[in-house]
Amino acid sequence: MDVANIARRLAAGELHYALGRFETVRRGYSAIRRLAPSLRRPSWPPPPTMILPATLFPSVRTNDAVAALKRDSVAFGFDLPPSLVQEIVDFAETTPIRTRGSERLFRKEDVRSGRLSDGTPVVLAMAPDPMECTAIRRVCRDPAILDAVTAFLGYKPRKTIPRLFWSFVTDVSDAERRRLGQTIDWHFDVHDFHFCSAAFYLTDVNEGAGAHALIRGSHSGKSIRMLLGSANTTEREVLARYGRDRMMVIEGPAGTGFLEDTSCYHKAIAPKDRDRLMFQIWFS
Numbered sequence: 001m002d003v004a005n006i007a008r009r010l011a012a013g014e015l016h017y018a019l020g021r022f023e024t025v026r027r028g029y030s031a032i033r034r035l036a037p038s039l040r041r042p043s044w045p046p047p048p049t050m051i052l053p054a055t056l057f058p059s060v061r062t063n064d065a066v067a068a069l070k071r072d073s074v075a076f077g078f079d080l081p082p083s084l085v086q087e088i089v090d091f092a093e094t095t096p097i098r099t100r101g102s103e104r105l106f107r108k109e110d111v112r113s114g115r116l117s118d119g120t121p122v123v124l125a126m127a128p129d130p131m132e133c134t135a136i137r138r139v140c141r142d143p144a145i146l147d148a149v150t151a152f153l154g155y156k157p158r159k160t161i162p163r164l165f166w167s168f169v170t171d172v173s174d175a176e177r178r179r180l181g182q183t184i185d186w187h188f189d190v191h192d193f194h195f196c197s198a199a200f201y202l203t204d205v206n207e208g209a210g211a212h213a214l215i216r217g218s219h220s221g222k223s224i225r226m227l228l229g230s231a232n233t234t235e236r237e238v239l240a241r242y243g244r245d246r247m248m249v250i251e252g253p254a255g256t257g258f259l260e261d262t263s264c265y266h267k268a269i270a271p272k273d274r275d276r277l278m279f280q281i282w283f284s
Helices: 003-011 015-019 023-039 062-072 082-094 134-140 143-153 174-179 224-228 235-242
Strands: 074-076 124-126 160-167 196-201 212-215 247-250 257-260 266-268 276-283
Touching (some): 082 134, 082 276, 143 257, 143 276
Antiparallel strands (some): 074 257, 124 160, 196 257
16 A cells, blocks of 8 residues: 555645546536536636647537547547657657657657767656747647537546657666656646646557557546545556456557546556657647
8 A cells, every 4th residue: 555655745745646536526616617617706907818729630520529538538630740740759859859857859860779978878768848949839828628628527627738759769777767757657637626638640650669558447436445545556457456358558659638537547668679759749
């Protein structure tokens, strides 16, 4: 059990970490946020309306996407057009990047066989400011994504956090991967009191190229042990709880996109054949 860690984070003011893991809390938080606008006095003059671009995903139906999230923890159909993919890839290949916890900047071309020239291993490397990319700003404002996220959360998200990162093929141990921030173990997220994410492959991805794996529907039905223990768990425990038939490995060509309720169990499969570039947006 991880009660001590939960208590420590509560003492640090991270109330969401203790409570956001419970589905009833997430639902209750949504209900409160839906009521909140009606409890406020109207402001005057009214705030200007943001003019949103036409959606990149005209075939997406909000109700279907939300139903899939609530049933399977994942909703597909948010594939990016090739021109936009290329724009983000060009940005990611030329912008300075860095590993977690380090201020040292380098570029993608500086990584050879998962290491820098001085031998430093690079498992993950992130762009410090992905919003410098016009295409990323465009996706973050897409009305189909925002409509689906708003309908799922029950309120317009207050936080939109983009993340653009490379996962490199490297020969380091699993222990080193964990130390360097690669989430290769089954876990669920607790970013806030309620949350979800959008994710996009920007390179072709199969199981050997850093695929994302999840347990469908595991945002619900966690045992008390899972809820009060560590957010990480073993494959044996998660499959015993949900069954192997619920495990999904998401593969697809560059541009493949999906929404995910990341309170489900999920993990990254370490790339073995080629480097992976991924773009995520955290909403809460």
